[in-house]
Amino acid sequence: xxxxxxxxxxGLGVIVMIAIIYNPWTLSPGKIEPKLGVLPFHxxxxxxxxxxxxxxxxxxxxSHPTHHNNEEDL
Amino acid sequence: xxxxxxxxxxIYVLVLATLAWRSRDANQSxxxxxxxxxxxxxxxxxxxxxxxxxSTFTLQGMPDFFRQHGVASWIFLAVADGxxxxxxxxxxxxxxxxxSQKGFRGVGPLLNECYRTPWAGRMYFLGIFVFLIxxxxxxxxxxxxxxxxxxxxxxxxxxxxxxxxxxxxxxSETGGLxxxxxxxxIQAVVLLTVVWIIAVVCLDKMGGVSEMLQxxxxxxxxxxxxxxxxxxxxxxxxFASMLAIAFVPITQPHITTRLVIMKSIKETHRMAxxxxxxxxxxxxxxxxxxxxxxxxxxxxxxxxxxxxVLLFDQLPWVAAxxxxxxxxxxxxxxxxxxxxxxxxxxxxxAEGISRMTMTRLAxxxxxxxxxxxxxxxxDELALLAISGFSGTAILGPMILVAILTDRPPAxxxxxxxxVGLICFLGxxxxxxxxxxxxxxxxWLIVTILGGIAFFAASRND
Numbered sequence: 421x422x423x424x425x426x427x428x429x430x431g432l433g434v435i436v437m438i439a440i441i442y443n444p445w446t447l448s449p450g451k452i453e454p455k456l457g458v459l460p461f462h463x464x465x466x467x468x469x470x471x472x473x474x475x476x477x478x479x480x481x482x483s484h485p486t487h488h489n490n491e492e493d494l
Numbered sequence: 495x496x497x498x499x500x501x502x503x504x505i506y507v508l509v510l511a512t513l514a515w516r517s518r519d520a521n522q523s524x525x526x527x528x529x530x531x532x533x534x535x536x537x538x539x540x541x542x543x544x545x546x547x548x549s550t551f552t553l554q555g556m557p558d559f560f561r562q563h564g565v566a567s568w569i570f571l572a573v574a575d576g577x578x579x580x581x582x583x584x585x586x587x588x589x590x591x592x593x594s595q596k597g598f599r600g601v602g603p604l605l606n607e608c609y610r611t612p613w614a615g616r617m618y619f620l621g622i623f624v625f626l627i628x629x630x631x632x633x634x635x636x637x638x639x640x641x642x643x644x645x646x647x648x649x650x651x652x653x654x655x656x657x658x659x660x661x662x663x664x665x666s667e668t669g670g671l672x673x674x675x676x677x678x679x680i681q682a683v684v685l686l687t688v689v690w691i692i693a694v695v696c697l698d699k700m701g702g703v704s705e706m707l708q709x710x711x712x713x714x715x716x717x718x719x720x721x722x723x724x725x726x727x728x729x730x731x732x733f734a735s736m737l738a739i740a741f742v743p744i745t746q747p748h749i750t751t752r753l754v755i756m757k758s759i760k761e762t763h764r765m766a767x768x769x770x771x772x773x774x775x776x777x778x779x780x781x782x783x784x785x786x787x788x789x790x791x792x793x794x795x796x797x798x799x800x801x802x803v804l805l806f807d808q809l810p811w812v813a814a815x816x817x818x819x820x821x822x823x824x825x826x827x828x829x830x831x832x833x834x835x836x837x838x839x840x841x842x843x844a845e846g847i848s849r850m851t852m853t854r855l856a857x858x859x860x861x862x863x864x865x866x867x868x869x870x871x872x873d874e875l876a877l878l879a880i881s882g883f884s885g886t887a888i889l890g891p892m893i894l895v896a897i898l899t900d901r902p903p904a905x906x907x908x909x910x911x912x913v914g915l916i917c918f919l920g921x922x923x924x925x926x927x928x929x930x931x932x933x934x935x936x937w938l939i940v941t942i943l944g945g946i947a948f949f950a951a952s953r954n955d
Contacts, residue, residue, distance in 0.1 A: 434580045441573060442733040447566070447720045449728070458704045460718040466568040473576030474770040481583045481763035488760065 423483040430480035434473065441469050495644070495805065498814035506684075506818050510665050513676040517669030533757045538679060540768035542830075543752045545678035545685070547742070547769070548776050549827035550636030551879040553689055553820055556777060557803065558796050560784025564717030566727035568781060574732075574739040575773040582743045582766040586753045588897050590762070598754050600841030601747050601893070608896035609905060615842045617908050618889055621915055622747060622835060625885030627860065630831050631867035632878045633824040634658060638868065640820055643801035644813075655868055658821070659861045662829045667854055671751075671837075674829050681822035686776055688819030691812055692804060693779030696786035699807075706782070709789045717788055734934040738883035741940075744893050745886040747834035828864070835860050881922060884936040888914045891940065891947035899951045907950035914939045 440446060446465070456464035481487060534542070559567040596607040602615030638654040649657075665673050700706040707718070716723040720732070743749045756762040783803060791799045804820075805813040836857035843852075892911040895903045920926040921935045928935050 431580070431584070434577065438577060438736070441569065442729055442736065444729050447569075447729045447732065449721055450716070450719050452715070452719050458707050460565060460707070462719050463565040463568060466565065466573055469569070469573050470576045470770075470774060473573065473580065474767065474774075477576070477580045477583055477770055478767050480580060481767055484583060484587065484759075484763060486587050486759045487763055 426483035430476045433476045495810040495813040498811045514665035514669035514673040517673035536761050539756045539765045541682040542675040542678035544772045545682040545826035546830040550633050550824045554636045556780035557783040561787040563722035566720035572777045574736040577740045579766045579770040581740050586762045600838045602838045603841035610902045621889045625882045629882035630828045630864035633828045634868040637824040639797045655865045666829045678826045681826035684822045689779045693782040697782045734937040738887045741887035741890040745889045748830035891943040895947040895951045904950040910946045
């Protein structure tokens with residue numbers, strides 16, 4: 421897969437993540453189950469979301485079309 | 495604690511003074527003073543941006559937010575930061591490309607070049623003045639609450655505020671952006687160290703993560719889910735807050751400037767990833783501190799809770815370090831924002847041989863305004879911060895359409911932005927409802943302006 425497609429995929433991934441995170445079903449009031457170990461749902465889901473977003477940003481940064489370009493001085 | 499503070503405090507001030515003096519010697523030009531050396535490497539760029547982003551709002555506001563609103567506070571800030579760092583990667587390319595075409599004397603002047611009218615920069619400046627002054631003021635308020643608790647009856651809060659503003663102005667006016675950046679590096683390290691030391695102490699007293707969560711569940715189970723006991727952190731509020739935070743690199747001049755002066759686009763991308771890691775490292779401990787407060791100090795006021803957990807429940811040297819850490823956090827964010835406003839002022843309004851003098855006076859004026867506002871601002875640091883971010887987010891569509899398009903956008907975009915700012919201000923003073931048509935007003939305004947921006951881009955002047 422070429423870098424441009426990876427870059428577009430990472431952007432799409434972030435949009436999908438926003439839709440998954442910020443909706444009334446995921447953020448149902450009082451939703452504690454299912455737990456991950458001792459962590460209530462909204463907490464472990466929040467941790468996982470942040471890690472995924474970080475991963476997508478790293479992917480996007482590496483695959484960005486200009487990531488390996490040289491630039492002129494400011 | 496006082497003895498430790500007498501040792502650590504002067505050391506910290508001495509370090510700031512040394513950095514400022516050394517930066518002053520190296521300053522060769524006005525551009526050096528206002529933009530540093532414009533070639534920030536990864537670590538310096540990361541730490542200065544992190545220090546500017548993560549302020550007293552993090553070390554004081556977030557523990558209290560976790561204490562009052564529970565686990566969804568992580569989604570409120572950390573997850574929103576996760577979206578923000580992707581925005582940095584995306585936006586930095588277009589920003590740097592535009593800067594290479596038109597030069598950079600500040601975001602306002604850049605907007606003037608893009609729109610080909612001085613009103614774009616003026617609207618931008620109005621927005622950042624109205625919404626960043628309160629944000630700077632809560633930095634001051636946060637630390638003065640603390641210092642008053644440490645030294646009761648020693649000085650009134652306004653005098654503490656004056657002292658902090660004085661320290662800030664002294665080294666920023668002496669050394670310029672370079673001094674601020676060097677100070678930021680130290681302050682980021684201090685902030686991260688202090689917050690983790692306090693968090694580990696709190697976690698130890700609670701008996702570990704598992705025991706902490708069980709105690710929280712027994713104390714107040716509503717803290718373990720959205721929207722929290724006070725019903726604040728529901729989907730709409732969290733989404734609107736995420737938008738406000740995601741727009742920070744676009745609308746807040748002190749962050750935008752740092753994207754411009756990074757050495758290369760590659761370093762900027764790496765810096766964004768670093769910011770994400772830093773966010774996790776600095777917000778996670780505030781969760782532990784906040785839940786410690788929820789278990790032990792659920793009924794205390796915000797200032798009393800913070801004084802108790804950050805000072806009186808810690809070893810003396812840790813408490814002294816906490817004061818230094820808070821001071822560092824407040825100063826690192828405030829100086830960056832005040833300096834950025836001064837730079838914008840210089841680029842937009844100060845012409846002629848007295849430009850630097852006017853810039854310096856403008857910075858002093860903004861600092862005084864922030865000090866004055868801090869005396870009347872509420873203790874809800876996190877909510878005030880989000881109001882500030884939400885207000886500046888309204889500038890986002892106007893800025894984006896200028897940066898992303900090659901030809902001048904339609905000038906009525908500036909007017910539309912002004913109307914949006916007025917509406918949002920009206921909602922803050924209770925003149926307009928904070929929700930309309932079932933939608934958060936800020937979210938609604940940004941969405942409408944986004945639609946208008948689409949047409950403004952296609953109908954170039």
